[in-house]
Amino acid sequence: MPRIPVHTIDDAPADSVAALQKIAKQTGKVLNIHAEMAHSPVVMAAYAGIGDAIAQHGSFDARTREAIALAVGAVNSCDYCQSAHTISATRAGLTQEQTLAIRSGSVIDDPALDTMLAVVRDAAANAGSVEDTTWTAALDAGWTATELTEAFAHLAANLFTNYFNHYVGTELDVLAAPQLRS
Incomplete structure (x- = not known):
């Protein structure tokens, strides 16, 4: 409510x-x-x-931005953001199956993007801390220090909206995201 x-x-x-x-x-x-x-x-x-x-x-394409938003929204259990960004993510070129995989913390068979999502998931779950192995995997996958730094802005933007929705109890006014499989 x-x-x-x-x-x-x-x-x-x-x-x-x-x-x-x-x-x-x-x-x-x-x-x-x-x-x-x-x-x-x-x-x-x-x-x-x-x-x-x-x-x-920013330098990220819409697909990357939306994948980050889905990953962070899932870590923070923000139903509103997972729903809104599922819509945006499919418009940006992710399939419905990929949106479900991102939200569940699984890989989407895009090795570079998978490593970036691991970085933002780690940061979202650990008050900004990222395991060195996770960070190094992203660098090894081709992400630059500049891009990994930019990811923090996307993380912060999504934390802002996730926490705001929890804070005020935002009611869903977009199509609900599909339920994750157990």
């Missing part, structure tokens, strides 16, 4: 409106997560800021 009501563009605080409009244009509608973030202009600005930084300076 949500702890705070969702805003619309018409009733959001004035300092949140521009960011809310921009995000709604990108997503096609005002999603509950953003409508709840709008209560606090600082939350909207922080979310938009990291998103803008990734858009302007």
Whole structure:
């Protein structure tokens, strides 16, 4: 159950409106997560800021970004983000089976991406710490120090939304992600 009501563009605080409009244009509608973030202009600005930084300076393709989001969302048991990013991930070229594998912590037969996902899973599960063997495997798979550093921005962006959803109890307003097999 949500702890705070969702805003619309018409009733959001004035300092949140521009960011809310921009995000709604990108997503096609005002999603509950953003409508709840709008209560606090600082939350909207922080979310938009990291998103803008990734858009302007990031080097990962949509497939990689969405795979990272799914992996982090699964580690953090964020149903909202796993659902939203399953939709985005399939649009970015991942199959439904790959999204399920990523969420379950399995490999997807993309050795380079699998090693990157191992890095972000490790970091998400261990307060940012990554095992040296995991890090080295990613380097050996071809990821550069710059790319592994960039992955931290994606990790932080996803931790921000995962934790926000848990914090306020965001209700799902997108198609639920398929259930993981036991």
